[in-house]
Amino acid sequence: GSYFCYDNPAALQTQVQRDMKVNTAQFMALYAWYSWPNVVLCFFGGFLIDRVFGIRLGTVIFSIFVCAGQVVFALGALFNTFWLMEVGRFIFGIGGESLAVAQNTYAVSWFKGKELNLVFGLQLSMARIGSTVNMNTLGWIYSRVQQLLGSAGPSTLGLALLIGGVTCVFSLSCALILAYLDRRAEKLLCKEQGKTGEVIKLTDVKDFSLSLWLIFVICVCYYAAVFPFIGLGKVFFIEKFQFSPQEASAINRYAVI
Numbered sequence: 001g002s003y004f005c006y007d008n009p010a011a012l013q014t015q016v017q018r019d020m021k022v023n024t025a026q027f028m029a030l031y032a033w034y035s036w037p038n039v040v041l042c043f044f045g046g047f048l049i050d051r052v053f054g055i056r057l058g059t060v061i062f063s064i065f066v067c068a069g070q071v072v073f074a075l076g077a078l079f080n081t082f083w084l085m086e087v088g089r090f091i092f093g094i095g096g097e098s099l100a101v102a103q104n105t106y107a108v109s110w111f112k113g114k115e116l117n118l119v120f121g122l123q124l125s126m127a128r129i130g131s132t133v134n135m136n137t138l139g140w141i142y143s144r145v146q147q148l149l150g151s152a153g154p155s156t157l158g159l160a161l162l163i164g165g166v167t168c169v170f171s172l173s174c175a176l177i178l179a180y181l182d183r184r185a186e187k188l189l190c191k192e193q194g195k196t197g198e199v200i201k202l203t204d205v206k207d208f209s210l211s212l213w214l215i216f217v218i219c220v221c222y223y224a225a226v227f228p229f230i231g232l233g234k235v236f237f238i239e240k241f242q243f244s245p246q247e248a249s250a251i252n253r254y255a256v257i
Helices: 002-006 013-020 024-053 055-078 082-110 114-149 154-164 166-189 202-207 210-241 245-256
Strands: none
Touching: 002 055, 002 082, 002 114, 002 166, 013 024, 013 055, 013 154, 013 210, 024 055, 024 082, 024 210, 055 082, 055 154, 055 166, 082 114, 082 166, 114 154, 154 166, 210 245
């Protein structure tokens, strides 16, 4: 649900700019508002999961942030208030990446050794499936809502985004079910709740190896190159190569795959 809704703006770039009467820079601010809190919150989100909330409560709380952010984002469109859409993306960002940290914590808690690499790979695959489905369905959902209401506009955009937000509610339901299963496993297997037994300190940063810092640099370069293009790719293909919106969305999804 989080990854499906993360790329909602990219799937509806033409509609967002037209209905909300914003330029490309304002449109990309929707991604910036998502990203800014995660510059620091991923670290603190991991700290909160390890030392304050625990994995189960932390996952549910971050899922609630994701749901609330998507609802506020959709309401901003519904009420033709772009700043409210930006607030929604900010709230969404508070939960989005910290939720990914919680997913990794669950994976480390439940799986060991060779299984762990497979699980991490499956997590990424499921995430990209969410992005791909979003690219291929949200434009169609917008068209159906437009036919139902009889015209395009902020109301149509807001309803389409609310429908897309159903996936976030599904993710929250999964978080609650997973919390129950983890609690049950804790009782049956007498294991601790997703803890490594290690005490994490901020000063540990100075002990990171050069290879780890290089991995950080690779991630920064990858995100800087790929995700902004995905955000603007649909309109780029339409204007540069005269593709239809459906064809542009189909091509844009290959970057995600």
